[in-house]
Amino acid sequence: MSRPRILASVEAGVRLLRVAAAAAAVLLCLSVHLGRAAPLGAEVAEFPGFEGNLPSKHYAGYITVGHEQQKRHLYYYLAISERNPSLDPVVIWINGGPACSGFSAFLHSIGPFKMEGSQVHINDGPRVTLNPYSWTKMASLILVDSPAGVGYSYADTEDDYTTNDTSRVVDLYDFLSKWFAEYSEFLSNPFYIAGCSYSGVIVPVLAQEILKRNEESGGMKINFKGYSLCNPAIDVDIENNAHVPYAFRMGLISDELFQSLVATCNGKYWNNSNPSCQGNMEQFYMQIKGINMEHILCPPCRYKMGITNEFVEYDSGQMFERLSKTSKHGLECHDQELALEKLFDTDLGREKLHAKKVEVSGSWKRCPKRVLYTRDILTLIEYHLNITSKGYRVFVYSGDHSLLVPFTATMEWLKKLNYNEIEKWHPWFVENQIAGYSIRYENNILFATIKGAGHVPSDYLPLEVFVAYQRWIDGAASL
Secondary structure, eight states: OOOHHHHHHHHHHHHHHHHHHHHHHHHHHHHHHTSSSSTTTOOOOOOBBOOOOSSEEEEEEEEEEOOOSSEEEEEEEEOSSSTTTTTTEEEEOOOOOOTTOOHOEEEETTSSSEEEETTTTTTTOEEEOOOOTTTGGGGGGEEEETTSSSOOOSSSSSGGGEEHHHHHHHHHHHHHHHHHHHGGGGGTTTTEEETTTTTTHHHHHHHHHHHHHSSSSSSSOOOOOEEESSSOOHHHEEETTEEEEEHHTOOOOOOHHHHHHHHHHTOOOSSOOHHOOOOHHHHHHTTTOOOSSSTTSSSTTTTTTTTOOOOOOOSSSOOOHHHHHTTTTTTSSSSSSHHHHHHHHSSSHHHHTTOHHHHHHHOOSSSSSTOOEEEOBBOOOHHHHHTTTOOOEEEEETTTTOSOHHHHHHHHHHHHTTEEEEEEEEEEEETTTEEEEEETTTTTTEEEETOOSSSSHHHHHHHHHHHHHHHHHOOOOOO
16 A cells, blocks of 8 residues: 555545544533433433433422421433533423323423323223424423422422412522522523413513522522423413404404404403493303303314313413313313323332322312412513613514414513613514514514414424524524
């Protein structure tokens, strides 16, 4: 072999060795990163109803909050990013309800798993498969069952099952500070909070609490970057007053009724004492009777099980419970509750997920009636102003077919922030198709509609939500 060929061969071998060494170093870093990523015994080896290897490292356990006299044990589940866990953001999902388990989001919208069809009547129980649109493909995802009494979380005293927004935020910050103490390798990762629906009441308050604690000297510094919300509850008056104009805009009520409502209610459709307005509102409720509040184009009963058609105002956070009182099948009239209970409320499911026995935590319920919850924060606009004025990133998106919290209500409170529109209303695209419409405001606020989606947009159009969220969390200012 000639000298040039020998040199070329040697150089190629050196390059291969360097590449191999670099790859080994990366793997070593990741293994070290993940090896310290949990308390002893927290790693989850199997997920109920799922066959095969987990797509990434998963961990689960409890964080105790409160004080010695009243301890509350909040259950969490962590799914590590499938992309680059040492650099990818950490996202905590705060479930709505206001008191419902985060596992519903993990199995119906953003998590690594999804339910495989309707399985509640099969003797073998529900089956779970991988979700191709899981947010774990771009971030490490934490769910927490909050408040105590939800899902696998529990309290030492019955009094702690009576709670409100303010107490819940205190517990959530306590949870996060202790969680990051146990998973300290994630402290340098960008940290985001996410939620839908009633979480709109909790997320900005928790964000402000994090920022306040970060400013305290000597305390833990969480690398908070921003938050996202979908169809969020923000302001009681705005939410409830939005139903009438949205219903008219979507062709659900007549021109004559709408004009009469405008004349007699003077823009205040909710909690109006004017008898003429009240009479017109009764007609309004009659004309939307039978409409699915979560998605106006979907039948109220997807699985022919029957449902109440009663209109419930979104004013106290109790709409889920109030709707389900007249129907044993619950709000959306499907078998979600039964399927989830068959999956999680078993000895084997608890063992796999490191949850306490039923004698300790009680029966697994997605939205348990033992939690008595009061909404004590009625408007969140000041919280949004405080956070966004400091430049933290915010992404708000809405399914444009939700009557429960219409996208028009979201646009209304965004206007109250009085920020300039950097990009006015315009379409955004997925695979060359219009996926919705978007507005970009100053101070890092991005708003988007998900065209054709309902109240929890990822339940209806998971691809579009996945694409939008990935673009945003990876740093894009626009969709």
